[in-house]
Amino acid sequence: MPSSRCTGVEGWSSKQVAVWLREQGFREYVDLLCSKHRLDGPSLLCLTEKDLRSPPLELKVLGDIKRLSLAIRRLQKHYTTLTHSDSSALSKIDTGGTEQTLSNGYLERASIDHQHCNGTVATVDGDHSYSNGKRKSHCGRLDPEYWKTALGALYAMMVCGVTSFVMVLVHERVPDMRTYPPLPDIFLDSVPRIPWAFAMAEACAVVLGSMLMLVLLMHRHRSILFRRLCNLTGTVFLLRCVTMFVTSLSVPGHHLQCSGKIYGDAWTKVQRALEIWSGLGMSLTGVHTCGDYMFSGHTVVLTMLNFFVTEYTPRNWNFIHTMSWVLNLFGIFFILAAHEHYSIDVFIAFYITTRLFLYYHTLANTQAYQHSRRARVWFPLFSFFECNVLGPVPNEYCWPFPTPSFINILLG
The missing domain is CATH 1.10.150.50 (Transcription Factor, Ets-1)
Incomplete structure (x- = not known):
């Protein structure tokens, strides 16, 4: 042996x-x-x-x-x-008779010979490199912690409810188009409006969402991935609630025909918020809103879905990654081509979403920061959800449903 x-x-x-x-x-x-x-x-x-x-x-x-x-x-x-x-041997590492010291002062033990179910593991200098470019520094089985995933889903749903209610409030405060005309915008002033473009942007989001659902279904660590998706998406939309509430931008185009609506009592506002929440804020489901411009929620969804698809699929899945990026970028173009948002709305949404995704995963993949006092103070939600996930999550795939015994017999 x-x-x-x-x-x-x-x-x-x-x-x-x-x-x-x-x-x-x-x-x-x-x-x-x-x-x-x-x-x-x-x-x-x-x-x-x-x-x-x-x-x-x-x-x-x-x-x-x-x-x-x-x-x-x-x-x-x-x-x-x-x-x-x-x-x-304590921190001795068998890498051809030499030790390997990381930049943060920690010694990394070489990974063990571990054949994963998707067969995407390669040995590199005693380490095992995954097809997504990550190296696994631990061999223990990742705890799915389903109760934390349930809390993450509840957090995302609550943020969606808050966002829907804030969208009702900002609709009441939308500036009068006769007094406040659309702001100058280089892209909107240069590109004619395409009426069907916004529906195409939402179609891109639906396709990206379907791709991610398949990845989550087949991924061995689907609970951790879904928890991170809920955590990141909820946090970005919570920030969006603040930005669109504190400043009301003028309507970006006369075709929107927006006017301030007074919904009356609080119960009427809650009913309208429930309509937006149940329709996911999409025009494909019959939801039309005004005033929620800074920043673009559609761009957030497109970008977040794209980054999760490309992060949690092997690096050599070039077709999937290219398709994901094409859908993301074309979706953003369609949002602008429909004149539903200013260019600054889309740019800020893309920047915030990508930075938050990258910062979150950088911290999650660095064990030195996961249990630090600074992480618990400044990123309490991150510290709570990621405290037991040590290092990068490997891209391992398996069939999520029980396999009939006769198939196992045929396969040997």
Whole structure:
């Protein structure tokens, strides 16, 4: 048994355990142990002969029980020996006899031999580089923390509700077009208005959203990804509530025919906010608003979807990345071509969304900042959601639904 594989047992997935069982001559138990009981590396290290005999496994062949328990004990012995030798070396890293020191003063341990379910892992100088250019410095299984994901979804929904209500308020304060004509804008003054362009912008967002939903569905760490999507999108739209409330820009075009609407009592405003919230603020669903210009919410959605698609798919998926960027940029062009926003609205929306996405992931991928006092003070939401995600999230993909047992038998 190669030592690199022994030290990597704690990071094995069920598929890797299945490969090990076949190598040891226990092919007939792959479906029982790996498919039905989802045995992975850490659980394999804890497996005993009593577990093999007792429910729920209840192996019937005595010889197989003895041989399998012997193979497991041999694997455990190798793992224990090599782990102790590694711990005695402290921060020594096996990179061709040299140590590797990071710029932040921490020593990084070389990643173990770890075959992921999407097969996109390559060994580089003792490290394992993922197809998205990231290196994984830990081999433990990432905790999905579904309860945090539920809180992230609740946070995003609450922000959407607040945004909808603020949009009702700013609609009441929209400047009179006869007194405040559209502001000078280089793009809007140079490009004629295309009436159907705004519908095309929303169609680009729908396609991008469908692409991201497929990525989330197939991604092994979909809970973490969805939590980050809710956290980032909610935070950007919360900032948008402030910017569009404090300053009311004049309507960018006479075709919008906007006028201040007085909705009367608070209950009427809440009803209008619920209409905007249920329609996701899209004209395709029959929602039309005025006054919510600084900054463009459609640009935020397009850009956020694009960045999540390109970040959490392998780097060699060139067609997907190109298509994602084309949809993002064409969507922005269509927003301006429809004269629904000023150019500054779109530019600020793109800049804020991209910077926040990059800053968030830079902090999330740097363990030195995740537990720092500064992160807890200035980024409490980030510190709460990311405290147990150590390092970059690898792009691992797997079938999200249970596989019928007869298919596993056919595949061996």
